[in-house]
Amino acid sequence: MKLFIKKVKPILLHPTTLILTLLFLKVIAFRVVVFHNKSVFHIALIEFPLWAFLLSLIVLFVKKRTWTGIFVFNTILSVLFIAIIYYTRYFSTIPSYYDLQQLYQSNSVGGTVGLLSKPYDFLFFLDLLFILPIAYYYNAKKIKSSAKVTRQLAILFGSIGLITTLLAFRQPLIDVSYFAKENGYLQSQAVQVFTRSFGIALASDVNLSEQDVEKLKGNDYVPANEHNSYGIAKDRHVFVIQVESLQGFVINRKVNGQEITPYLNALLKDSTYFDNVYQQIGAGNTSDAEWLMHTSIYPEGMDPTVNVINGKPVPSLPRTLQRNGYGTATYHADDITYWNREKLYPALGFDYVYTNKEIPAEQEIGFGPADEVLFDFAAKQLPIQFKKHEKIYSNIITLTSHTPFEMPEDLQYLVLPDSYDNTYVGNYLQSVRYTDEQIGVFIDTLKEVGLYDNSLILVYGDHSGVHGAPVTKDDEAILLDLLDHPYNLQDRFIVPVIFSGGGLFSGETISHLGGQIDLMPTLLNLLGIEHDAQMIGHDLFHYENNLLGMRYHLPGSSFINDDTLYVAPSAKLPAILYNLETMKEKSRTNKTQQSIDNALKIMQQSDQILKSYSNRK
Ligand code: GP9
Numbered sequence: 268m269k270l271f272i273k274k275v276k277p278i279l280l281h282p283t284t285l286i287l288t289l290l291f292l293k294v295i296a297f298r299v300v301v302f303h304n305k306s307v308f309h310i311a312l313i314e315f316p317l318w319a320f321l322l323s324l325i326v327l328f329v330k331k332r333t334w335t336g337i338f339v340f341n342t343i344l345s346v347l348f349i350a351i352i353y354y355t356r357y358f359s360t361i362p363s364y365y366d367l368q369q370l371y372q373s374n375s376v377g378g379t380v381g382l383l384s385k386p387y388d389f390l391f392f393l394d395l396l397f398i399l400p401i402a403y404y405y406n407a408k409k410i411k412s413s414a415k416v417t418r419q420l421a422i423l424f425g426s427i428g429l430i431t432t433l434l435a436f437r438q439p440l441i442d443v444s445y446f447a448k449e450n451g452y453l454q455s456q457a458v459q460v461f462t463r464s465f466g467i468a469l470a471s472d473v474n475l476s477e478q479d480v481e482k483l484k485g486n487d488y489v490p491a492n493e494h495n496s497y498g499i500a501k502d503r504h505v506f507v508i509q510v511e512s513l514q515g516f517v518i519n520r521k522v523n524g525q526e527i528t529p530y531l532n533a534l535l536k537d538s539t540y541f542d543n544v545y546q547q548i549g550a551g552n553t554s555d556a557e558w559l560m561h562t563s564i565y566p567e568g569m570d571p572t573v574n575v576i577n578g579k580p581v582p583s584l585p586r587t588l589q590r591n592g593y594g595t596a597t598y599h600a601d602d603i604t605y606w607n608r609e610k611l612y613p614a615l616g617f618d619y620v621y622t623n624k625e626i627p628a629e630q631e632i633g634f635g636p637a638d639e640v641l642f643d644f645a646a647k648q649l650p651i652q653f654k655k656h657e658k659i660y661s662n663i664i665t666l667t668s669h670t671p672f673e674m675p676e677d678l679q680y681l682v683l684p685d686s687y688d689n690t691y692v693g694n695y696l697q698s699v700r701y702t703d704e705q706i707g708v709f710i711d712t713l714k715e716v717g718l719y720d721n722s723l724i725l726v727y728g729d730h731s732g733v734h735g736a737p738v739t740k741d742d743e744a745i746l747l748d749l750l751d752h753p754y755n756l757q758d759r760f761i762v763p764v765i766f767s768g769g770g771l772f773s774g775e776t777i778s779h780l781g782g783q784i785d786l787m788p789t790l791l792n793l794l795g796i797e798h799d800a801q802m803i804g805h806d807l808f809h810y811e812n813n814l815l816g817m818r819y820h821l822p823g824s825s826f827i828n829d830d831t832l833y834v835a836p837s838a839k840l841p842a843i844l845y846n847l848e849t850m851k852e853k854s855r856t857n858k859t860q861q862s863i864d865n866a867l868k869i870m871q872q873s874d875q876i877l878k879s880y881s882n883r884k
C-alpha cells in the first residue's frame with residue numbers, strides 16, 4: 268500500500284494532473300449546463316480529451332511562462348464556455364465558431380446579458396482562483412511538470428480526441444446542438460468547418476434494412492405482398508395529382524354555408540381518405556414534394572433536393588412503373604428551370620415531361636396558365652399516350668393555388684363574409700375552391716372517357732399555403748372563426764391524401780399517422796408492384812404506427828410520432844412537445860429521447876441513400 272501511494276502520489280500531485288483535474292470539472296459543468304449531460308463517462312471520453320490535449324500542448328510548448336500560459340488558456344476557456352452558455356440560453360441552440368464570430372457584431376445578445384446570467388455562472392471562473400495558489404506552490408518548490416508525463420498525456424488525449432473527431436465525421440450533421448451533444452463541441456466545430464468550406468456532408472455508413480426502419484417506427488415488418496390491400500388496383504392506370512398549397516383543414520369544411528372543396532368532398536365517397544398525413548418538404552417546396560412522392564426518400568432539408576442531386580438515375584416511381592409496362596408523364600405549367608426540374612425529371616426517369624413550353628399560355632394566373640388549362644392539356648395527351656402504352660402514369664402538378672392566391676373576380680366561386688375580403692386566408696380559400704373544381708372536372712373527364720373505373724387516383728397537397736409573414740392578425744381571427752381553435756402546427760402541416768378510383772374504396776377515413784414519404788409505398792402496394800430499392804416510407808393501409816422526421820420547417824431532430832409532435836429547440840425557442848390529440852403542450856417522457864434518436868436514425872438511413880445520388884460525397 269505504502270509503495271502504491273509512493274508511486275501514485277507524484278502522478279496525482281503532478282502539476283499537469285492537477286490542472287487537468289480542474290479542467291475536467293469545468294468541462295463537466297459546461298456539459299451539464301449546456302446539454303444536461305449526466306454521463307461523466309461520456310464527458311470523459313468525448314468532450315474532455317480534446318480540451319485536455321490543448322492544455323497539455325500549452326504545458327509542453329510554453330516553456331518559460333508555463334503557469335501564465337495555463338492561466339490564460341483557462342481564462343479564455345471560461346469566457347468561451349460562458350459565451351456558449353449565454354448564446355444557448357438566448358437562441359436555444361449551440362453556437363458554432365461561425366455564430367460566435369458574428370456575435371460581437373450583433374446587439375441581439377448584448378442587451379440581454381443581464382437577463383441571461385444565472386447566479387452560479389461565476390463558478391466557471393472558480394478554477395482560476397485555484398490555479399493561482401497551485402502555481403505559487405509549485406513555483407516556490409521549484410517543481411516543474413515532467414515533460415515525459417505531459418507528453419504521454421498529450422499523446423493519450425490527442426489520440427482519443429482524433430478518434431472521436433474521425434467518428435464524428437461519419438455522423439450526419441442533422442442538428443447542430445444534437446450533434447455537439449453526441450459527438451463533442453470541438454468535434455462538431457471541426458465537422459462544420461469542413462462542411463462549410465467544402466460543401467460536403469458526410470453521412471455515416473448506417474445500414475438499416477426495411478425491417479429495422481419499421482421497428483424504429485414501432486411496427487413489425489410484414490412483406491408488402493402479404494398486406495390486405497396488396498394489388499387491389501393491379502394494372503390500373505395511375506393518376507397522381509399534387510395540389511399546390513392544399514392543406515387538410517379545408518376538406519369537408521364549410522365557410523359561410525359553402526363547402527370549400529365540394530369536388531374533393533364528393534370524391535371522398537369513392538375514396539379512402541387519410542386525414543393525418545404530414546408534409547415533409549424542406550427548402551425545395553413543390554419540388555421536394557415531387558421528390559418525396561417519387562422516391563420515398565427524405566429531401567435534403569436545408570437545400571432544395573433538386574440542387575444536390577447529381578443527375579444519376581434514381582430508382583423511382585416512374586422507373587418502377589416503366590418496368591411494369593407503364594408509360595410515364597409529368598405535367599407542370601411552369602418553366603422547367605424553376606427548381607432545376609430539367610435535372611430532376613431525367614433523374615426520376617419520366618418518359619414525357621410537359622411544362623410551360625407545351626402547355627398553352629392561356630388564362631394565366633400567377634406563375635402560369637390556370638389549372639383548367641393544365642388539366643385540359645393533360646386530358647388531351649391521354650389518347651396520344653395510349654397509342655404507345657397500354658398502361659399510363661400521369662403526374663399532374665397544379666399551380667394556380669399558389670401564394671398570394673389572388674384569383675380573378677370571375678373565378679372566385681365562394682361568397683365569403685365581408686371580413687374575409689382581401690385577406691390572405693380569404694384569397695387562399697378562393698384559390699383552393701377554384702383548383703378543387705378543376706380536379707373535379709378532370710375526374711369527370713376520366714369518367715366520361717371510361718378511364719375512371721380502370722384507374723387508381725391519388726390526390727394530395729404539396730405543403731401549406733397558410734403560414735409565415737403574410738398571415739396577419741385578421742387572418743388569425745378568420746382562422747379561429749373557421750376552425751374553432753387557434754391555427755396550430757397540425758393545421759399547418761397536415762396535407763390531405765385521397766386514394767380514389769372506380770370501385771376500389773368505400774369512403775372510409777383512416778387517421779393513423781402518415782407522411783408524404785409514405786405516398787409511394789402506399790400507391791405501389793395498391794398496384795401490387797414492388798420497388799427495386801429501399802423506400803423509407805411504408806404502406807399506410809397496412810402499418811398503424813409511424814415516426815416522421817421533419818427538418819427545415821421545424822428544427823433538426825423534430826419528430827412526429829403517433830401521439831406527439833416534438834419541436835426541437837430552435838434558434839429562438841426551447842423545445843416544445845404537443846399532444847397531437849389536443850395540441851396542448853405536454854412534458855417530456857422517457858419515450859421522447861427514444862423517438863428523437865429513432866427518427867434521426869431513420870433520416871440518417873434516408874440521407875445515406877440520397878448521398879449516392881447527390882453531389883455531396
Ligand atoms: C414552381 C411551382 C411553385 O414551379 O411549383 O413552387 P413553390 O413555390 O410552391 O415551391
Ligand code: MN
Nearest residue numbers: 511512553729
Ligand atoms: Mn408548392
